[in-house]
Amino acid sequence: MRALLILMCLVLGACSSSPTGRAGREVGVGAQVAVARSDWRTIGTSVLGAPIEAAEFGSGPPRVLIVGGIHGDEREAAPAVEALRRHLVIFPPRARVVLIRDLNPDGTKAGTRGNAHGVDLNRNWPARSFQASLAHGSAALSEPEARVLHEQIEAFDPHLMIVLHSARGGPFVNFDGPAMELAHRFAAAARVSDHRWHVRPEMGYATPGSLGSYIGVDRGIPVLTIEFARGHEAGPAMLALMDGVTATLEGAAGLAK
Ligand SMILES: [Zn+2]
Numbered sequence: 001m002r003a004l005l006i007l008m009c010l011v012l013g014a015c016s017s018s019p020t021g022r023a024g025r026e027v028g029v030g031a032q033v034a035v036a037r038s039d040w041r042t043i044g045t046s047v048l049g050a051p052i053e054a055a056e057f058g059s060g061p062p063r064v065l066i067v068g069g070i071h072g073d074e075r076e077a078a079p080a081v082e083a084l085r086r087h088l089v090i091f092p093p094r095a096r097v098v099l100i101r102d103l104n105p106d107g108t109k110a111g112t113r114g115n116a117h118g119v120d121l122n123r124n125w126p127a128r129s130f131q132a133s134l135a136h137g138s139a140a141l142s143e144p145e146a147r148v149l150h151e152q153i154e155a156f157d158p159h160l161m162i163v164l165h166s167a168r169g170g171p172f173v174n175f176d177g178p179a180m181e182l183a184h185r186f187a188a189a190a191r192v193s194d195h196r197w198h199v200r201p202e203m204g205y206a207t208p209g210s211l212g213s214y215i216g217v218d219r220g221i222p223v224l225t226i227e228f229a230r231g232h233e234a235g236p237a238m239l240a241l242m243d244g245v246t247a248t249l250e251g252a253a254g255l256a257k
Contacts, residue, residue: 038089040101044148047116050105052148055085058093061256064249065158066099067149070121070211072107072114074166076228080238081164087242093249098156103145119143122163123209125150127218130209140209153215159255160222161215162186162248164241167227171240172200174225176216182251183224189247190240196229197240222255224248 035041040053068081081101088097102108106116114120119137123130126140141147153161160182171194175183183199190197203225207213216223226244228237 038085040085043100043152044144046104046106046145047143048106050109052103052105052145053101054152055088055099055101057088057097057099058095060094060096060253062095062159062249062252063156063256064093064095064097064160064162064252065152065156066097066245067103067161067163067211068100069102069108069164070104071165072104072110072112074113074228074230075102075108076166076230076232077164077226077237077241078102078108080228080241083238084241084245087246091246093246095249095252096156097249098152098158100149100152103149115143115145117143121145122165122207122211125209125211125214127209127213129207129213129217136209149211158221160224160248160252161211162224162226162245163211164226164228166230168230169200170227170229171197171237172227173197173244174200174203174212174227176210176212176223176225177220179216179222179224182222182248185247185251186224186226186244189243192243193239194236197244200227 037056040055042051043054044052046052069075069078085099104115104121107114114135118135119142120135121143123136124140124143124146130140132138137143141150171190173183173187187197187199212223212225215221
């Protein structure tokens with residue numbers, strides 16, 4: 001019942017007048033309008049000049065960076081990202097959370113995996129495994145979208161990253177770095193709304209220059225790669241994402257010690 005109420009709130013946006021939301025929402029002073037930190041704000045732009053947006057929530061020692069989308073043809077979770085933003089407004093986490101709405105707005109608009117240069121933004125990282133190519137970029141961080149996220153990572157110094165994708169074999173959770181326990185936490189919580197969620201330690205193919213290789217393998221920061229079921233509607237994804245993220249944030253408390 002609680003889940004149903006929350007889901008209705010999030011879908012309809014009817015709960016946006018929660019104390020946190022109201023406190024920072026459009027406090028107009030003359031022409032000035034204050035924007036809540038939990039509202040979307042632009043942190044950079046894509047190749048074609050589209051805004052890349054982020055919102056912030058909560059307080060607490062662990063810093064968690066969530067990327068709502070990186071492959072433009074894997075947007076099953078997109079409605080769930082807005083629902084997650086509302087959820088984090090209503091239930092502020094005991095962690096500092098930065099949520100990036102969509103790292104690849106050009107790819108999302110065009111329905112392509114890569115950005116407007118045709119580069120896969122999940123292969124453009126300065127990992128030891130980086131391989132220059134047309135599809136991976138001429139050099140690591142050659143793409144503006146990857147640089148926007150890289151700047152966020154350097155400034156925010158996250159203890160944990162969660163990145164949303166979709167896959168034909170989904171839904172499942174893949175991980176890099178010391179994230180096995182958190183991956184199981186996410187999957188267990190997500191299974192409440194969809195029994196298929198499980199942990200898949202290996203993707204089964206090479207991912208040179210991926211975010212997981214760079215952040216998880218090379219830098220030792222836990223990374224969860226959340227793979228929603230490709231082509232499925234967003235309703236079950238919404239609850240799975242909120243329950244999974246909530247459980248993961250509770251489990252992340254120890255990361256900041
Ligand atoms: Zn993907």
